[in-house]
Amino acid sequence: MNQDYITPYAWSIVEEGFEPERVESSESLFSLGNGAMGQRANFEEDYTGQTFQGSYIAGIYYPDKTRVGWWKNGYPEYFAKVLNAPNWIGIHIHINGDVFDLNTCKHVDNFKRELNMKEGWHKRTLEAEMQNGIIVKVEALRFLSLSQDELGAIQYKITPLNSSAHITYSPYVDAGIKNQDSNWDDKFWEITDVQIKDQKAFVCSHTVKTEFHVCTFMQSSVLLDGKILNSKPEPHQKAHKAFMAYEKDVQKGQTFTIHKFAGYVTSLNHDKGSLVEAASSVLDVASKKGFDTLLKEQQQAWADIWHMSDIIIEGDTKAQQGIRFNIFQLNQTYLGKDARLNIGPKGFTGEKYGGSTYWDTEAYCLPFYMATKDQKVARNLLTYRYKHLQKAIENAEKLGFENGAALYPMVTMNGEECHNEWEITFEEIHRNGAIAFAIFNYVRYTGDYSYVPEMGMEVLLAIARFWKQRATFSKPKNKYVILGVTGPNEYENNVSNNFYTNYIAKWCLNYAVENLNILKKDYNEDYNRIVDKTNFNQDEIQAFKTVADEMYLPYSEEHDVYLQQDGFLDKELITVKDLDQTQRPINQHWSWDRILRSPYIKQADTLQGFYFFEDHFTNQELERHFDFYEPFTVHESSLSPCVHSIQAALLNRMQQAYQFYLRTSRLDLDDYNKEVKEGCHITSMAGTWMSIVEGFGAMRVKNDMLNFAPKIPDEWESYTFKVNFRDNIIAVKVTKDATHFTLEGQDELEIVVNEEPVVLKNGQNINA
Known part of the structure; x- marks a missing residue:
């Protein structure tokens, strides 16, 4: 209850x-x-x-x-504590x-x-x-x-x-x-x-x-x-x-x-x-x-x-209270004024997680700050990681990596790793991918490519060097594999070939190569500076491409889905609905051994990859994977319901999307995980914002343009939000019958609504 x-x-x-x-x-x-x-x-x-x-x-x-x-x-040697x-x-x-x-x-x-x-x-x-x-x-x-x-x-x-x-x-x-x-x-x-x-x-x-x-x-x-x-x-x-x-x-x-x-x-x-x-x-x-x-x-x-x-919801007071509570706490925690600061998972509401920086910032918080502030705030978050690059290289060196490879910390205050659980510290290496994805996401949304030659390319190169060294060539598979990892689903430790980890590693390698080529062609002075600073060798590009092209991605022909990791199908596949509800949440009732042997998923893992790289897969592929993995997901991470809400909305499963929205927006208010006394879940609150703007509003950036395909839950009469897209403020109001757009900024801006181009003019209200 x-x-x-x-x-x-x-x-x-x-x-x-x-x-x-x-x-x-x-x-x-x-x-x-x-x-x-x-x-x-x-x-x-x-x-x-x-x-x-x-x-x-x-x-x-x-x-x-x-x-x-x-x-x-x-x-x-230490776990950093907010004091x-x-x-x-x-x-x-x-x-x-x-x-x-x-x-x-x-x-x-x-x-x-x-x-x-x-x-x-x-x-x-x-x-x-x-x-x-x-x-x-x-x-x-x-x-x-x-x-x-x-x-x-x-x-x-x-x-x-x-x-x-x-x-x-x-x-x-x-x-x-x-x-x-x-x-x-x-x-x-x-x-x-x-x-x-x-x-x-x-x-x-x-x-x-x-x-x-x-x-x-x-x-x-x-x-x-x-x-x-x-x-x-x-x-x-x-x-x-x-x-x-x-x-x-x-x-x-x-x-x-x-x-x-x-x-x-x-x-x-x-x-x-x-x-x-x-x-x-x-x-x-x-x-x-x-x-x-x-x-x-x-x-x-x-x-x-x-x-x-602000996001205004008409007709559903609990949903309205939930989203405003989330937006309020995010702004209480971080306003983007100081590039030395970041966003702790509990913010200023408790001591759990030490108040440190996690991959949550790049994976979940960046879109909120990009769209509700100006791009300087989001750039500050990326600058924070650039300033910690040398520490990330030192972190990787401690683990035996060479040649400027960087492993960003799972938990940090000053760039040093300070997480104290080995299966996270050494194995949850997918965090490197989120930092690279944040650079891509920032450039895609803001159109500000200058970050890449100034700072971002050094980060991308160091991350690519890590993935290249972390992958192992398997002769039996004739593919590159990544062994001994923990994916986003922390209810699985020390697995091999976690789909999300392998996929984002493959993407990082390709994205680094893509940007190295852009810099060599269009930003030659920056390219030469980076080559000298990092001792970059042109032969590394082919090495990156080889590992990316030959990356192993576990797949089940029987179920026609990518497998969360090798051996997932060896588990006793009992769905969550058949679990004894008195045993929930399982992290408070089961031994860690029992959890690790179970098929239960703490948060989006394979589906996290489908969220980041939505345009790499068809909706039919998403549907198959959603139907396979969501029934095993216990959503005992605060970061889980928002991703599932966005994907359910994309699949036109609006009642399910709405239920996931309520869970993410009222996670603390209703204390779903029975732990709110330890503090609120600040970083997942940005996911709540995404579940409305990217989920129900279906806001995407495609072909350098803002796209919308709005839907509305049955329980709502309307909802309204604003986004700052490249110094244009677009107000969006979605009702049962239409979507209304208003532009504040340049004289006009072309967007795409339900796959049709629409030209917004400053001050005009356009129905689409």
Whole structure:
């Protein structure tokens, strides 16, 4: 049974009623972020119940020593962890001398929290009776500023309802924190300075080993019934913490409010010796503007984001809420401002996966950012990988590869591999293919070929060298084979000739050759520079072509499908519908041995190849493969339903496509995999966007032109989305009867709709 406590609203995530057992799940779902930092939706006040405290800073990590009982050559020495950063949201609250804590209150009534996605804030309201008999009304509102991304703001209000009360607010910043997922309970932070000055508090600390310096700061003011009080707080300092106490006798019905401005400045953006001064400047700006002005700026910043990225669904509130939640979280996680940053699978919502970069960015996130931002944002994501190329070459060298071959890491913060499971680290090499495909996808969509001669060709060449060396010539097959791999389906380890891996290797080799020839012909200066820099030998082209042309692709004549890998048909082929549902999800009920021997597929694998290379196969071939593999797919990866939704839509199976869409869009809201308390699935949320735009809207780039073949689920009255295609904004509205296109940009743009050319003119609404 999926969770169902999130009330469906078009623009908000709403929880009503206080249930301690769902606090951790809600902390994930109601998380906030602004691209530079983020936090789980922990309570500001003390809470002694079960909670998962989490605040995170983009780009700040720790190399946690890998915890394994053995060591292998080439094994990464550490697993990079996004760090639980110093806590700045906290406010100790005492009412008539007793700690205000929802876990110890006699009862909590009218509890409601809202994540307002339209305006980018989180609000909590409640009434509670404390053990001392005082009944209070509480309203807490907070946001992470998009306009000043080092700053967060909190407005916390308490109104005594049944008698007067003596209320003390003690806002604090605290660096005495640790990660839940620490391998060895290492100390990640060293605290260097705690100071209070002019009602501002600063805690300076730095990470052990990586030496990232951070100043966590705050400044507060208090109000009674909306009027600012000039009371001076009592300062308190500890070794790891600074706080100030504001006390007030509050009459029944009066509202005592605290405004708290706080956040982080780091050595990523400031000189480490002047962090206190930088923090003080942020607070000066915030104090001058005030809470209400900052909130209005927040509303405007989100309005600007939604103007381009919103998808409007009419007639289906749960579907509408789902897609907006996904788009909202993607924009909270990454805005494309800083090429040093990337997109972690959990974003700022939890510690699982270490906040590191995976192949998800290239395979799933790039299309969303290409179409909803300008192409500079997508180019930043590709630049990130180019800057890590030397590390990728070093990663391959550790495994015995030569001559500039590159193996990009499965998990990374700085280009070094830091994943700590051998069957992933050494074997899930298909990630190299996703990085090459992202270059192809970027050029195809943006028309910006300049990335290839400037940076991309070096990446493609290094990846091609890897595949050439990784393939082995099999005399019995008279073909090149790739042995000992894990495909996208991680429920199969150490297999040989995974179709997806072999196919994308073959494609990478051919794509590298294609671009080498283009550069030699049309970009001779860049070509010669790359030849010199990489010691490229022209004979390598023929070697690449030979391996690509002779790549083995396992095939079943009986079923007329490519096999996921050698031996797949040796399994006991029992479909998912015949599984005991009490055993789902199998990764929480079965031993790993049993999973590996089963036919069950965690996510699209062979079908991932059909998604990337759709134009290489006919719809009849897709249908055969979809009908063969989907019945064995348990979709226990967040990256699975979106691919299947797109393919079901292409096959005109709209009810199935719609069900997959609901699963991907509400994966966290409905907690399909029963793990949302660990954090939200950020990277798969880009797949949700794709399931509408590429699935129902059937947007493709073919022959350098934008193509659409829209369909609409029966449950919807209409849906509307926008894409930025080569500096043209195309708004698409699909109804039951027609598709409406509007162009913002150049005077006109030719597109293809249902295989017929259509000329869009700026400002005109065209029905097709």
